[in-house]
Amino acid sequence: MPATWKEVAKIMSGYAGFILDINLSNNKITVQETCRLGKNYLRKYLGGIGFNTGMIWEEVAGDCDPLGPDNLLTFSVGVFTGTNLPTSCRTEASARSPLTGLFGTSSSGNYWGSELKFAGYDSLIIRGRAPSPVYLLVTNDRVEVRPAAHLWGLGARETMKALRGEMGDGQLQVASIGPAGENQVRFACIENGPYGAWARTGLGAVMGSKNLKAVAVRGRAGIKTADKNTFLTLVKEAREALFRSPFYKTFKRFGTMNATVPYARFGALPGRNFQTGVLAGWEDTRTRKLVSKYSQRGIACISCPIACGHWTQIKEGPFSGLCAKDMEVTPVFGFGAGCDVENLPSITYLMEICQSLGMDAVSASLTVAFAAELFQRGIITEKDLGFPLVWGDVAAIEMLLKMIAFREGLGDILAEGTWRAGKIIPGASEYAMHVKGLELPLADPRGRWSTWTFGYLTNVRGGDHLRCRNPVENLRYNDNPRPYRTERFGLPESVFQAVDMAEELKSAIFAPDTHDVDIPRMAKWSEDLISVYNALGVCIRPPVLQAWGPTLFSRLYTALTGIKITSEEIMQAGERIWNLQKLFNLRAGEKPEHSVYPKRFYVEPLPEGPAKGNRLDLQAVQATLAEYYLVRGWDKNTGVPYPQKLKSLGLKF
């Protein structure tokens, strides 16, 4: 156990100082000093997702059962988390995913991660399996594995309330699973506080498989800076740049709901399980235009001046009185478009159901959409479900979500996720909308081909939109000057000049004069950049992405930790993390044929709207993917990293 915070502070700046390792099979608790990893390791992996990736690569075998005791569940706090750098609030949770079988990972903000860091820990590693339900209590002077039989069956929010009551501490932060995690639903999430989550890739099922209901943390120590004056000067600079971003005010006002309008105008909604890109009345019923009607005040994660969350209260209709932290774009697209639920109060209610059950709202909504399409096509019937599952029927969707969480009836099959359920239910597989087993969020690539949507294919964690973001995303245009290869830049010259990227790379990614963006090259750079963000614990919202880059990060890192690093080294750390996750995936059995969109995108043209007639050209997509592999230094056919690439990153396979 750590002795006192003062002793830790002598050792390190920026980092909390310790890594906590708990084996639930035998209650063995081990504490390792973070500094023992060595400066070189810290420079190579930084923290957050970097630490998780390194640990999981070292310890989790390719054939490890994701829901067995040998899987590792790791939480690592970002290096900047807990400081006053705006938006530095993120913590990464990772394990082998029970949904995809690949590297499972998810980032979350709120207050839990900073609390863990204030308790003295940069990482928490959970291994083994408790013989009966337990929860963990982690504070500066205590680490305890406690019985949780009385919490089993509770929702995440109730668990948090119960633990706060037990501890008599209203500021206790709790990560917990709901019934879905307990029942090992493969897309169960870990709830982070009352309204957040490590949502994607089924980490809640991993926690449930370990009989771990919750991790309660409370920290009362501090984080030192190696060079306080320089760090605070840089924070001031970063803050001013953030406030200057044109996205700052929009995100403050609308949060992620900002994206609800443009995708509808492109005809790229995932309407009715991606059967259509447009839905009647969308703009007037399910977009940012209505946010002000329900939202009351901003809610922030720690250190965030944007406060993209909004306290929301429904004041009319059947859900009158319902409160939530936010209306978010992903459930609005998942339930609103995917399941065609026709209004924001109903979507908020369904989001609330997911939260109370502890399920990733993206995968849950797309699994319901998958079932609804099966019902529409007569592949499943009222007899199978016990009720009709008609598009937009909120009561039916709620019943199905509960059946999934408790693995009742057909819900037991759907709890396996669309990829597996598609293989179990005869004739269903072509309606499972996933990449590598992870249900697809947001936009339909047939309606908008961009670095962002191409990233669904290359993402190490499967079909997801959050690991391939960049500072020049432009939702005003939907234009590919070179089909499949480039997207229109269309932003002011000042934005181009401000992109923090080496000149040589800039001229390779952006076309001369027009600055049109080379998609495969930008995808590679974006993924490396987001890996850096997730290692440092900084939010990837557009105002932040546009304002800051690797140069600022390297200066901040050096000032905070005292460990010298250049912007090239920090981007190389991002590239290393990404490559190591890819190596994990290859070891876990990922094959080239898994990097493919659902068949529908290649064979079914969008039937209506601005993108009517669009479908993906398989050969063109594969050519773009091959180019991406080459840019990455991977074999263009197999996606396996070349030895010389790995050598340059200090990795082996």
Place this chain on the structure above:
Amino acid sequence: MKKVIAIASRLCTGCSICALTCSIYWCDEFNLEKGFVQVKRYDHEGLFNITFSSGCRYCLRCAEACPSGALRVVETPEQVKIT
């Protein structure tokens, strides 16, 4: 005129930038417990409460850093007593 801090907890978003700013300036570390200003979270209700301890040095840095308007620097006549 003198500068004082006006508190409007209803505008607080819970970011705690005030507390982090205070603690790094006065205690040389980021520490939510050590700052002279603290934010209590009632996160189930989306509400936050800002309190100052008696050690506050009136440096105003918390209010200058506050992004939500919950803490603001305002000028008042000299005779107003700060409580």
